[in-house]
Amino acid sequence: MGGCVFITYEVITLDQAVTIDTQAILQEKQKSYIYLTPVTKKExxxxxxxxxxxxxxxxxxxxxxxxxxxxxxxxxxxxxxxxxxxxxxxxxxxxxxxxxxxxxxxxxxxxxxxxxxxxxxxxxxxxxxxxxxxxxxxxxxxxxxxxxxxFLPPPALPEVEDFLIEDGLRQLLASLPQSEVDQCVQYFTSLALRESSQSLASQRGGLWCFGGNGLPYAQSLTTIPSEKVESFCLQALVQHSKVLSHCDHIVANGGLHLLQRVYQLRRDSQKIQRNIVRIIGNLALNESLHTAIVQSGWVSVLAEMVQSPHIMQASHAARALANLDRDAEVQKYQDGVYILNPHCRTNQPIKADVLFVHGLLGAAFKTWRQKDCELTEDEESAGVQEDYTECWPKSWLASDCPNLRILSVEYDTHLSDWRAKCPAENQRKSLAYRSGELLKKLKAAGVGDRPVIWVAHSMGGLLVKKMLLDATKDPELSPLVKNTKGVLFYSVPHYGTFMAEYSVNVRYLLFPSIEVKELCRGLMFFFFSLSISIIFYTEL
Missing domain, CATH: 1.25.40 (Serine Threonine Protein Phosphatase 5, Tetratricopeptide repeat)
Incomplete structure (x- = not known):
């Protein structure tokens, strides 16, 4: 009898332990229905x-x-x-x-x-x-x-199985015209295709392959980083985008969508992104391509990039947007002309243009950076690095003088032709050729329509004087000379430099470039014939 009572008690206890309270479930279930609550007549x-x-x-x-x-x-x-x-x-x-x-x-x-x-x-x-x-x-x-x-996000790109960025770039380059282009475009294209083919060969088993999987040792020797190959291809595309007739081919062959894909996949590489936006800025010089550029989602990308704290990124995006904005802009900024201020539309009238021209081995941004310095741990913790600027004309001059349009121009320079980016462009390295090219670009940017102040460093000062002398001979460029109010020279070798003579003396060793040869002593004396206000700093 006692055993039956014990078993009955255990069954009841177990039943209560495994019974689920459905009140919580019913409470949640009620939320899936809409209950209309009555309101009073006054409400x-x-x-x-x-x-x-x-x-x-x-x-x-x-x-x-x-x-x-x-x-x-x-x-x-x-x-x-x-x-x-x-x-x-x-x-x-x-x-x-x-x-x-x-x-x-x-x-x-x-x-x-x-x-x-x-x-x-x-x-x-x-x-x-x-x-x-x-x-x-x-x-x-x-x-x-x-x-x-x-801004709407860029349209979703179709998924492609086993897609390699360098393959897409190589196919795009191969589809572009190779005839009737200058030697530099051919050089950069062949260089990019050669690097791409070497990378492809290394992925398939190395350049030394005898029917098997290849030699692992040879493969390790011939492997080229994919990012380097992509940079070569993008540099070649930059050269093609400078040719107006090639811009249509780039867009027609899916270049805008391909560049969008590369941009999204390489968000960690600022250099690749700058090259891509540089290409977009060149394409935007062709107004017939504006609709295709906008429809492929580049406006939202540029809008985000122009707000970047990195001055180089923001300036590249500002140039591309300015070339797209035909409602508020008449000027066009060709390759090598960068806007430091203003990056956006402004209600303030622009009173003058300030142009920065770098010198030998310089660049449009790095020449005008603050002096590099190594900070101690205490200085870093104190926030000393926060005051550092990678381009003081943008950070300081634009802040002090917001009514100025500040431009910086860029051109390739080299001490020796052994390290020239394009060995075939020797004729382009002379001051005469560069002067003519920059004058065309500056005229397209509207330089000369208002007062102009030049800031030049090293060889850039010689180039500025050559441009001003050439402008006096061209009636269409005479406003540039008339509106030039002053020139600031930083370490400009007006009378030449011993470096040029030394380089010539050892020409068989250094193979001096044309830029260096034109720095010989006494070469630029006749530039002082123009009556323009000049300020000198640490002259050589």
Missing amino acids: HETLGLTYKARKELHKAARKFIEFSSRVLHHPLDERLSHLDADPHECSLWLLLKKTQSTIWTERLQAVQDLAQNHYWQDYQYRTAAQAIDHRTAIGLARTPQVDLRF
Whole structure:
């Protein structure tokens, strides 16, 4: 009898232990249904008044939009004729309508007002992004501190199995015209294809392969980093993008989408990204390609890049956007002309242009950086490095003088032809040739339309003087000479330098470049014939 009682007790206890309380499940289940709660008559009347007020506001907004459309002599958009939105959404559509105005100043102001909205909901930014046209999107991208949610992300690229970036770049290069191009374009193209073929051979078993998997040792010797091969290919594409007729071929052969894919895959390489955006900036010089560039999603990429804290990245993006912005810009910035200030549209009048020209072994950005220094751990912890700038004309001069347009030009220079990037361009290294090329680029950028101040270092000073002398002989370039108000020379060898003579004396060892030969003593004395205000710093 006692055993039966014990068994019964255990069964009841076990049943209670494994029983699941369904109250929590029922509670969660109730949330999946919509329950209508009744409201009182007073609350119903209040809601009715609110609804009527909203309707009246909608009617007033519609009347205002219709009136503005009549004033602007534009028919009311189809999407506005059926508008049923909140008042704040009506203001959005009104701004979008103003961005299509035929009055230039009103159109630019509407873009600026649109960009000043920083506290919208995500859906409002997405609505605007889907509604704006290409011209407005470019204008927004060139507006300071614009919210990046105004831009649609680049279209999704189709997935490709076993896709290699270098293969895509190699195929694009191989599809471009190779005839009727200068020797440097041919040189860079052949160099890129050769490096790419070596990399491909190493991946397939090395250059020494006798029918098997190849020799591992040989494979280790011939393996080339893929990023290096991509850099070679992109440098070749940069050269092709300088040729106007080749730009159409790059776009027609899928170059924009390929570059977009490379950009997304190489976000950790600033050098590769700069080369890509440099190509986009060159393509943007051709206005017939603007639609293709915008449709491939480059505006959102450039809008993000122009806000980069890295000056080189931001300047490359600013140049590309300026070449795309035909609504606010007349000038075009060709390859080698970089905008340091302003990067965006500005309401402040530009009073003068300041041009920075680097010297031997220099560059458009690195020449004007702050002096490199090694900081101690205490200095790093104290934040001393925060004051360092990689380009003081952008960081300091633009801050002190915001009404200046600051440009920096770039050209390749070498001490010796042993290290020349393109051995076939010897004729391009002379001051005469470079002067003519830079004068064309500066004229396209509108340099000479307002007062000009030159800042030149080393060989750049000789180049500036050569350009000014050449400009006096060309009536179309005479405004550049008339508007030149002064030149600042940093360590410019006006009377030549012993380095040039030494290099010539050992020409069989150093193989001196044309740039160095033109620095011989007494070569540039006749440049002082121009009566221009000059300031010298640490002259040689």
